[in-house]
Amino acid sequence: MITCEFDRRRFLQWTGASLFATLSTSLSLESLASAASSSPLATNAQILVIVTLYGGNDGLNTVVPFTDPTYQSARSNIALSSSQVLPITDTLALNASIPQIKALYGQNKVAIIQGVSYPNPSLSHFSSMAIWQSASPTAALSSGWIGRWLDLQPHSAFNAIGIGSTLPPLMVGDKSVASMVDIGAIQQPWGPAASQLPYLGRTSPTDVPLGAAAATSITDFYTTARALGPLVPTSPTGTFLDEQLSVVSTLINANVPTRVWEVNLSSFDTHVGEQADQNALLTELDSAIGNFMTSISAGSHPNDVTVMIYSEFGRRVMSNAGLGTDHGTAGPVLIIGNTVKGGLYGEQPPLDSLDENGNLKMTTDFRDVYGGLLEDVLDTSVSDIIPSWKTSLSVL
């Protein structure tokens, strides 16, 4: 973002926003329940937090086959040395930039699913991300997998919430879309029209479909603003992903009735200068996840939260001369939570048996990963969400 801290501070001053701490401490469960149009999250309702890494995270430098001679030779200019990794088995290690995730792995709270992709992998960011988000390897579906889950739920603005200002396709269904919560302050309109603006959120029989969608977004804004506004930090600190996840953990701990959350981190497209860039991004991911799990473990739903971390593809096994990697295929998916059965799942794809483009061959279909989460976390049969898919990989 171009906006610098100065602008943000100026903005917060201009809106008269005050600090999160002063607003949140006095907030009781009762006041949230009365502010929300919906009842608070049911006890033991399971919650899924989806972390999307945009750009194609290099799986081989995240979960590292550090003793494989091919790993060192194929990417000698970016291969991590033994001092840059944290071993988890004799042959596999985590990038040393994710020590907190390593510690959670040691507590059996991290499932590492290896070699995840789909048949005939696309090397296009857009196609591959569309496939991951729609759960449709042939791109036959335009709706997202969480969107289709939303379609099956009784309508509520709270069922699924994305952090940010634009909806990711995974949260768009055929009938329903998720709500969005900005990590900045939620501020209700003021001035002479303020009392009338909520009425623009009613759909009209003569609305075109997009006009009706615009109206619905206004109603959803007021619904979420009334319920969540007092909870959202107006002056977030920390890194971008940490800010997003701190909003999510605050709202989960306040029993907001939301089953699916989405946050995201970009810039994993490391065609050049990969090591420094990826390590910085993984450090950001690690500290955000560490803080999030600490907050969840101390909160009201310690055993109900499951985090999934994925990217649209991994990267080429062989590095390029620009100290980076081009687009690849299979990569690891990480699933983290206090009730996750930690450990390694699936097979690490061999580095000496690549496809025609020099990319890894997948060993686990991503639909199995979604299947496990749909059935274990979202109480939904995988075949209701992913047409003609019946298998699932359970890690809970």
Added chain:
Amino acid sequence: MSPSTSYAQRLATARLLHRFSFGPTPGQYSEMLQRGLGATHELVLQHGLPDPALDSLPSLNLPLLGQIPEAGSPDAASFWSTIFSGQTALISWWLERMVLATSPLEERMTWFWHGHWATSVDKVIYPLAMQKQNDTLRRYALGNFSDMARAMVLDGALNFWLDNEENYLSSPNENLARELMELMTIGVNNFTQHDVVAAARALTGYATNQANGDVTFDPAQHYTGPLTVLGRTSKLDAPSLVSLIVSKELNASFISKRIWFRFVSGSTEPPAALARSFGRRSIFDLVSALVRSDAWINPANSLVKSPIEWFAGACRALKVNPSSLDTANLHWFLSQMGQVPFNPPNVGGWPYGQAWLSGSVFQYRFMVVEMMLASGDLSPLSVPQSEMVQACADWLGVAEWTARTGNELDAARSNPIQMATIALLSPEYVVSI
């Protein structure tokens, strides 16, 4: 609604003005309803004439800066301050042009092409290189697409953005080659990985000056063997690679679909005739065919305005120059709505459609309206109270209010600011219905 004007004409006229002209200036919609659709086609297609409103704007003279200093070095603070103020000035400069242009088609098409060749200052850093790219996009905005693509493949900001300075003979970098075909010329699934590998070789030997956006060619670093791209084998450099790709029929259908998608609808398909109008790769021929088509009376072809299109339209209606607004707040609001010129989220360009219809965008739309109305010209609402609601539709170029919005506007007749706030945030104005 005057009895002589049909709803179809109101709809088509409003759509043409919003989608090709950043929205009507005060009085323009009523005038074009009077003059008819043919005259509206001519109006929105007007370009290339001297424009005193744009000529009188101060020119943007960004300094040529040196290399990025080491963090913590004595020069770092002043370097970054110059970079950031230059980025801000560049954004403001372009917003001003969108709003003040008498015939905005050239700016509107430049805005489209910016999203098409989406390059972000976030990575390029130097605003001078982004300004140079913007000049190139404007030069060819309505010209020949083949010429534009040949100029863009040698654009420094695009080359740096897509890592072509790291594309070596000994070790190719496929980023520019892939996105050139996938996103900019022929579209996904119309080429193979072999085509990408070959195209990347054709793009070797080009060095980028990140600071000024120049690209220089070093034949010694260029792959000179024959290359097979899209079934044809020849020696290729960057311009001849682009000529080969753009000559394919796929390019005509791809570009005409991209234009349809951003100007007409994300849910309907263009007629085959549209691609045929692009046979000679003349962008003006394509836009002209589209403007004169019957797409505008099809009720299905509604489109969500992107935040910039909505903002520029509101400024034009209110006679507010963006430069008169608080720059820091304005740019903050735009970034919160997810659309800052020169900073698209990724090489795929801006989101579209329902992605702009989140509660969060609504919140910041309100803040922008609040800021604009402090100085906006509301004289088009200075009519008898019984005529205000219709006058508001005619002023903003809304074909027809729904009962919902009409009722709220009706209840706000005592206060023009109140009425304008409701109108500018209404579904009928946020969406080009």
